[in-house]
Amino acid sequence: xxxxxxxxxxxxxxxxxxxxxxxxxxxxxxxxxxxxxxxxxxxxxxxxxxxxxxxxxxxxxxxxxxx
Amino acid sequence: xxxxxxxxxxxxxxxxxxxxxxxxxxxxxxxxxxxxxxxxxxxxxxxxxxxxxxxxxxxxxxxxxxxxxxxxxxxxxxxxxxxxxxxxxxxxxxxxxxxxxxxxxxxxxxxxxxxxxxxxxxxxxxxxxxxxxxxxxxxxxxxxxxxxxxxxxxxxxxxxxxxxxxxxxxxxxxxxxxxxxxxxxxxxxxxxxxxx
Numbered sequence: 001x002x003x004x005x006x007x008x009x010x011x012x013x014x015x016x017x018x019x020x021x022x023x024x025x026x027x028x029x030x031x032x033x034x035x036x037x038x039x040x041x042x043x044x045x046x047x048x049x050x051x052x053x054x055x056x057x058x059x060x061x062x063x064x065x066x067x
Numbered sequence: 068x069x070x071x072x073x074x075x076x077x078x079x080x081x082x083x084x085x086x087x088x089x090x091x092x093x094x095x096x097x098x099x100x101x102x103x104x105x106x107x108x109x110x111x112x113x114x115x116x117x118x119x120x121x122x123x124x125x126x127x128x129x130x131x132x133x134x135x136x137x138x139x140x141x142x143x144x145x146x147x148x149x150x151x152x153x154x155x156x157x158x159x160x161x162x163x164x165x166x167x168x169x170x171x172x173x174x175x176x177x178x179x180x181x182x183x184x185x186x187x188x189x190x191x192x193x194x195x196x197x198x199x200x201x202x203x204x205x206x207x208x209x210x211x212x213x214x215x216x217x218x219x220x221x222x223x224x225x226x227x228x229x230x231x232x233x234x235x236x237x238x239x240x241x242x243x244x245x246x247x248x249x250x251x252x253x254x255x256x257x258x259x260x261x262x263x
């Protein structure tokens with residue numbers, strides 16, 4: 001499938017993948033994240049069960065302390 | 068391009084919420100007031116300390132004051148007529164609606180990632196029609212070309228998403244102010260987008 005991950009095209013060798021699997025593959029390891037799938041908020045409890053499919057727009061934003 | 072008077076005429080009718088009055092919030096507030104935003108609603112529970120002065124818009128003699136009181140004083144020196152609703156409170160899920168539901172745009176200006184996450188999740192879920200301008204990653208110095216804006220629907224996140232503050236990577240005025248002013252600039256864009 002082809003998706004857009006953080007505004008860049010990405011290819012994965014699967015028809016669909018969970019949000020948490022994509023995080024593993026792409027090594028998103030920060031503790032605090034904001035995840036938006038097609039501009040919908042995906043909460044932490046739903047990372048395992050939310051499937052990303054061909055054409056989806058996924059944004060994984062790191063939140064780090066400071067301000 | 069509109070004139071500054073035309074811009075001010077639009078902005079004077081607008082209300083912006085700012086969650087946090089530290090390095091991001093105090094500097095963002097100054098730019099918004101200078102630009103002519105009519106009303107700010109600011110919430111912070113903290114007091115000014117001398118260590119804040121390396122990046123926050125306060126003065127040494129304000130040490131010990133509530134940040135919201137010190138910021139009111141400073142903003143009124145720039146614009147005596149601006150409307151400021153200052154709340155000396157810790158922002159929680161229980162008071163976000165009460166504080167910010169009347170705002171045209173809200174700025175996330177917290178220090179801790181957990182607080183940032185709490186506000187972002189709450190706003191996107193419960194106040195999805197109010198644009199939220201957040202910040203993540205501005206500690207240290209240099210690498211300023213890595214600072215960017217990520218947009219997803221009504222959420223904007225400014226910063227490099229990686230420079231976390233620590234003893235060895237302290238927040239410093241230039242990068243903190245850059246990000247605070249990027250946030251202020253996005254706010255202006257959002258407030259003016261239908262006008263011109």
